[in-house]
Amino acid sequence: MAIDLHFTKGHGTGNDFVLFTDPEGQTNLTASQIAAICDRHFGVGADGLIRAVRSSHLPEGAAALAEDDSAEWFMDYHNSDGTPSEMCGNGIRVYARYLIDNGLAELADGDTMAIGTRGGVRDLQRNLTGFQVDLGRWALDGGEPLVRAKNLPVARPGLGINVGNPHVVVALADEDELRAADLSFIPHLEPEPVDGANVEFVLPLEPLVKDGVGHIRMRVHERGSGETLSCGTGAVAAALATRHWAGRGAPNQWRVEVPGGTLGVRMFATEDGEHVSLSGPAELVFEGELTLD
Numbered sequence: 001m002a003i004d005l006h007f008t009k010g011h012g013t014g015n016d017f018v019l020f021t022d023p024e025g026q027t028n029l030t031a032s033q034i035a036a037i038c039d040r041h042f043g044v045g046a047d048g049l050i051r052a053v054r055s056s057h058l059p060e061g062a063a064a065l066a067e068d069d070s071a072e073w074f075m076d077y078h079n080s081d082g083t084p085s086e087m088c089g090n091g092i093r094v095y096a097r098y099l100i101d102n103g104l105a106e107l108a109d110g111d112t113m114a115i116g117t118r119g120g121v122r123d124l125q126r127n128l129t130g131f132q133v134d135l136g137r138w139a140l141d142g143g144e145p146l147v148r149a150k151n152l153p154v155a156r157p158g159l160g161i162n163v164g165n166p167h168v169v170v171a172l173a174d175e176d177e178l179r180a181a182d183l184s185f186i187p188h189l190e191p192e193p194v195d196g197a198n199v200e201f202v203l204p205l206e207p208l209v210k211d212g213v214g215h216i217r218m219r220v221h222e223r224g225s226g227e228t229l230s231c232g233t234g235a236v237a238a239a240l241a242t243r244h245w246a247g248r249g250a251p252n253q254w255r256v257e258v259p260g261g262t263l264g265v266r267m268f269a270t271e272d273g274e275h276v277s278l279s280g281p282a283e284l285v286f287e288g289e290l291t292l293d
């Protein structure tokens with residue numbers, strides 16, 4: 001049976017998404033249908049797809065993954081190849097904008113909106129750049145796999161970091177290397193993480209810290225989507241890794257340049273350990289209709 005979808009296209013620093021509303025969770029797309037929608041030549045084209053579904057209408061397993069039912073809306077996120085991911089840092093801001101602009105949620109300045117994800121419930125607030133999301137506790141997780149990428153002269157040890165989804169961050173020597181890396185090929189990790197990983201190639205900028213804010217530039221190869229213009233959770237992982245490498249006295253606030261713009265990252269203490277937040281813009285670009293056969 002054909003499926004008709006009214007969709008919206010949005011992006012956060014060039015990381016783009018197709019969004020649609022399915023409040024009662026009746027439109028469960030297959031991986032190949034998601035890949036067809038995200039295809040840049042034969043579909044709408046996007047790095048990922050976000051289905052807006054009420055948490056109360058999630059299948060039992062997914063509802064348990066959302067930890068609790070405090071979030072009215074769940075972000076059902078899939079990469080462009082149709083694989084699900086636990087979290088998407090740019091996607092969740094764009095999702096908040098989508099819910100608000102479509103009258104599905106309200107968020108006044110200073111208030112907090114809870115959104116369910118496979119990685120847990122996450123809190124968002126408006127800020128000057130767009131939205132800020134608390135990504136919760138992070139973990140040094142995934143070891144230090146050796147990273148090889150096409151056109152990079154040597155293999156380098158990366159640092160595994162989990163911010164809800166898995167990342168491996170590797171520092172490069174200079175701007176030439178950052179430009180030269182050919183990320184149309186999947187970077188090779190040794191050992192290969194069981195669940196795969198998003199891989200960030202990071203260049204600490206000069207000066208690394210100015211007015212108490214750390215400054216880095218990065219490119220990313222996303223698990224399930226390939227090279228993208230930005231990855232919010234990747235920017236967070238890159239800032240955490242750079243702070244780790246910089247050692248004592250490194251700042252808790254970072255500006256991360258990605259090919260699609262700039263993101264902000266902040267680490268802060270809470271009662272249940274250190275949390276990390278991401279801030280940046282969220283834009284809706286156009287709406288349309290599509291039919292899946």
Ligand SMILES: N[C@@H](CCC[C@H](N)C(=O)O)C(=O)O
Nearest residue numbers: 085088089090165231232233
């Ligand atoms: N672009 C996202 C991350 C999307 C998920 C990722 N590809 C994965 O599989 O974990 C972001 O902005 O965080």
